[in-house]
Amino acid sequence: MKKVNIYTDGACSGNPGPGGWAAILEYNGKRREISGGERETTNNRMELTAAIQALSALKEPCEVSLTTDSQYVYNGITLGWAESWKNNGWRKKDKKPALNPDLWDALLSLNEKHKVKYIWVKGHAGHPENERCDILAVSEYQKYISK
Numbered sequence: 001m002k003k004v005n006i007y008t009d010g011a012c013s014g015n016p017g018p019g020g021w022a023a024i025l026e027y028n029g030k031r032r033e034i035s036g037g038e039r040e041t042t043n044n045r046m047e048l049t050a051a052i053q054a055l056s057a058l059k060e061p062c063e064v065s066l067t068t069d070s071q072y073v074y075n076g077i078t079l080g081w082a083e084s085w086k087n088n089g090w091r092k093k094d095k096k097p098a099l100n101p102d103l104w105d106a107l108l109s110l111n112e113k114h115k116v117k118y119i120w121v122k123g124h125a126g127h128p129e130n131e132r133c134d135i136l137a138v139s140e141y142q143k144y145i146s147k
Helices: 043-056 071-078 081-087 101-113 128-142
Strands: 002-012 017-027 030-041 062-068 115-120
Touching (some): 002 128, 017 043, 017 128, 030 043, 030 128, 043 071, 043 101, 043 128, 071 081, 071 101, 071 115
Parallel strands (some): 002 062
Antiparallel strands (some): 002 017, 017 030
């Protein structure tokens, strides 16, 4: 399996509000940046979208190190929250609906295709790829803010 490093970030102006997501994919010395945005969304949706878009960009199953500053994404996967929500009909332990089931379902499916190790880093703390993703994500949501 090819080994790929992925770095992701999501950003929002207001929550909800205009949002952007970005990812950096690194493989074999090559680097690719991808990004996008939505007019009305939430920060958590953009964080999830960044991971989904990055993993979806891989053309074959890969061994992935995915670095995120989102505790929502990191904990949702590594602590098994998303899997549990799915098994409970997208309901949390308190029986309330889990948020973003469409995106969690997509991410869980991609995790089955790839061997993904999730790594959490503190946001806005000088991690070069995380800082770059933040710049890209912010520039995406700024496209939706009227000047």
